[in-house]
Amino acid sequence: MYLIGHAAVGVLLASGTTHPAAAFGLGWLSHYVADFIPHGDEAVGEWTKQGNQVARLAILVVPDLALIAVALAADFGVHGFVPSVMAAAIGALVPDVLWGLEIFFKRRLFGPHHEFHDRNHNFFRWKIPFGYGLCLQAALTIGMWRWII
Numbered sequence: 001m002y003l004i005g006h007a008a009v010g011v012l013l014a015s016g017t018t019h020p021a022a023a024f025g026l027g028w029l030s031h032y033v034a035d036f037i038p039h040g041d042e043a044v045g046e047w048t049k050q051g052n053q054v055a056r057l058a059i060l061v062v063p064d065l066a067l068i069a070v071a072l073a074a075d076f077g078v079h080g081f082v083p084s085v086m087a088a089a090i091g092a093l094v095p096d097v098l099w100g101l102e103i104f105f106k107r108r109l110f111g112p113h114h115e116f117h118d119r120n121h122n123f124f125r126w127k128i129p130f131g132y133g134l135c136l137q138a139a140l141t142i143g144m145w146r147w148i149i
Contacts, residue, residue: 022089
């Protein structure tokens, strides 16, 4: 799942709390739950492995983070700065940040996290075509952010 989708899921699931630490934890946990659901971006993961993986991941991550910044700015514009919203969004990104750091440094830094994270991706092993997955993620993400904002 793209980072913007993970952030939306994290913020939505943590919307019931105003405590930043709880929101951060719920955001983090939501990442693993969202990864269980097939989301059709397996081809993107394979594409990153066909060349300089770090550079290819950066090509994907930079616009993704920009979209998160825009969504959070829109939320802040409507509701003002809400620490629990920011904490949930950041928490939802942590598993991919940990995973990415291990890719960047080419070594395991966080024990069994890498394997645990990989196992959660599409746990049921259902294949969804990339176009459908992209449309599904976009629709769900837009819907969740619209609900949040």
